[in-house]
Amino acid sequence: MKRAGVSSHLIAIIYALLFSFNASAFDDTHKNFLQCLYHNNSTSLSKLVYTKTNSSYSSILQFSLQNLRFSYNNTPKPLVIVTPLQPSQVQATVICSQLHGLQIRIRSGGHDYEGLSYVSQLPFVIIDFINYRKIQVDVENRAAWVQVGATNATKLVHKWQSVASKLDNNLVLGLLLQTVNSSINKGELTVQALFNGLFLGGVDKLLPLVQESFPELGLAKEDCTEMSWIESTLYSSGSYGQQPLEVLLNRSQVNTDSFKAKSDIITDPIPESGLEGLWRLMFEDEAKDLELVIFPFGGRMSEIPESEIPFPHRAGVLYQIQYSLHWQQKGEEVAQRRINWMRKLYSYMEPFVSKSPRKAYINYRDLDIGVNNIHGNTSYEQASIWGHKYFNNNFKRLAYVKTKVDPLNFFRFEQSIPTLV
Ligand SMILES: *[C@@H]1O[C@H](CO)[C@@H](O)[C@H](O)[C@H]1NC(C)=O
Numbered sequence: 001m002k003r004a005g006v007s008s009h010l011i012a013i014i015y016a017l018l019f020s021f022n023a024s025a026f027d028d029t030h031k032n033f034l035q036c037l038y039h040n041n042s043t044s045l046s047k048l049v050y051t052k053t054n055s056s057y058s059s060i061l062q063f064s065l066q067n068l069r070f071s072y073n074n075t076p077k078p079l080v081i082v083t084p085l086q087p088s089q090v091q092a093t094v095i096c097s098q099l100h101g102l103q104i105r106i107r108s109g110g111h112d113y114e115g116l117s118y119v120s121q122l123p124f125v126i127i128d129f130i131n132y133r134k135i136q137v138d139v140e141n142r143a144a145w146v147q148v149g150a151t152n153a154t155k156l157v158h159k160w161q162s163v164a165s166k167l168d169n170n171l172v173l174g175l176l177l178q179t180v181n182s183s184i185n186k187g188e189l190t191v192q193a194l195f196n197g198l199f200l201g202g203v204d205k206l207l208p209l210v211q212e213s214f215p216e217l218g219l220a221k222e223d224c225t226e227m228s229w230i231e232s233t234l235y236s237s238g239s240y241g242q243q244p245l246e247v248l249l250n251r252s253q254v255n256t257d258s259f260k261a262k263s264d265i266i267t268d269p270i271p272e273s274g275l276e277g278l279w280r281l282m283f284e285d286e287a288k289d290l291e292l293v294i295f296p297f298g299g300r301m302s303e304i305p306e307s308e309i310p311f312p313h314r315a316g317v318l319y320q321i322q323y324s325l326h327w328q329q330k331g332e333e334v335a336q337r338r339i340n341w342m343r344k345l346y347s348y349m350e351p352f353v354s355k356s357p358r359k360a361y362i363n364y365r366d367l368d369i370g371v372n373n374i375h376g377n378t379s380y381e382q383a384s385i386w387g388h389k390y391f392n393n394n395f396k397r398l399a400y401v402k403t404k405v406d407p408l409n410f411f412r413f414e415q416s417i418p419t420l421v
């Protein structure tokens, strides 16, 4: 007992020493970084920099944070947040970060599913493009939304898989599978399949199209709503008919929670037995607040060659699945439990999805599929483990570009493109 007490006392002291050493090293880095920044452009930058002692630091950090899993007290925080208005201020921030050995995290209107746009394991600075917000919208298209709900619809989902990627180019018919509370059996979970479509055109043109290619859906005029394109964005956010268009200008966040997401690319229909096994998993308690956003490919997506842009999932792909599991409770324990359940779901899906390697979509960032070394460089071979999943044959070309524009690999993070040595 006594010995254990002594050794833990020692550990505490050593820890404290290490900590204070690091803290003062950080203080200096932090001071030098700011000096560098202000030296180069004090007037324009001083009003755009938030240090930890600034009373607005937390609210700026939280502003576009979308996953509470990365907002704990022990989540690494940036030394400084810079909110540039001009390219020269971005340049100064990059140069000073490099000079003082700080990493950079960059965020804009979107967000990274694994928090990589605002968290780093190494001392870092955030460049937050919160002030860059010029948008021009010039679209007059009318669109029709379609929504059909169904419960226990294995056959419909099965059929959808082979139909959705071959529909008219003006129609995208997606599928949302959710685990929700049963309205019939209180206290039980149920799987809901929601067919959700967007058609660029009127209802009269849409109905015969769907009648011909997917009659089983039983789409009727009452299932459709005609609206303008801009209204359809309101529809996607769930506010259509409830709030005026101006709500799209509101930048405050609503209902952030914690989540873990993964993705799959599907090239062959999943058999009915496979879907039924998926439903069984979705009925498990841990599946509460699970969402599968299933998005068809085909159409314009297949016409673009794989080598045209980095995104490689093209002809031959039927659809993509985004799995996301959400929770409200705080803490590591619940997070780990739910993440483990997601890994179980992912492993169940393996036989049914793309292979060699199993593909993924980079915007649904998933660090489970492979990561770079946190300290130092990462070999091309190691990075290829995750790189080929997101980029397929384009990964090598991305590494060539990276080697050209950032030979010292200054811009790096858990899944940054590696340099070729
Ligand atoms: C400093 O910022 C101003 C605009 O605020 C810009 O015109 C000027 O070029 C910048 N100077 C340097 C050295 O970056």
Ligand SMILES: *[C@@H]1O[C@H](CO)[C@@H](O)[C@H](O)[C@H]1NC(C)=O
Pocket (backbone or CB within 6 Å): 046, 047, 048, 049, 050, 051, 053, 054, 055, 056
């Ligand atoms: C916090 O930082 C902002 C942006 O640099 C600045 O305008 C503001 O005066 C600072 N507030 C305090 C209390 O230091």
Ligand SMILES: *[C@@H]1O[C@H](CO)[C@@H](O)[C@H](O)[C@H]1NC(C)=O
Pocket (backbone or CB within 6 Å): 181, 187
């Ligand atoms: C589902 O049921 C649980 C427990 O009965 C409840 O806490 C939760 O709020 C319900 N969710 C919805 C969306 O109704």
Ligand SMILES: *[C@@H]1O[C@H](CO)[C@@H](O)[C@H](O)[C@H]1NC(C)=O
Pocket (backbone or CB within 6 Å): 250, 251, 252, 253, 254
């Ligand atoms: C913006 O949305 C937030 C959160 O829903 C709300 O509290 C706020 O009143 C809204 N602001 C405006 C100007 O509508």
Ligand SMILES: *[C@@H]1O[C@H](CO)[C@@H](O)[C@H](O)[C@H]1NC(C)=O
Pocket (backbone or CB within 6 Å): 375, 376, 377, 407, 408, 409, 419, 421
């Ligand atoms: C990483 O690679 C670059 C380019 O080859 C090299 O300049 C740098 O020293 C390497 N860094 C480390 C920590 O090995």
Ligand SMILES: CC(=O)N[C@H]1CO[C@H](CO)[C@@H](O)[C@@H]1O
Pocket (backbone or CB within 6 Å): 035, 036, 037, 039, 040, 092, 095
């Ligand atoms: C771009 C630029 O002007 N960089 C300079 C910023 O200030 C430091 C000194 O603090 C110089 O070393 C940089 O060259």
Ligand SMILES: CC(=O)N[C@H]1CO[C@H](CO)[C@@H](O)[C@@H]1O
Pocket (backbone or CB within 6 Å): 151, 152, 153, 154, 155
């Ligand atoms: C394939 C399948 O599971 N069909 C079922 C869908 O739901 C209806 C009504 O709940 C059942 O009668 C079917 O057997």
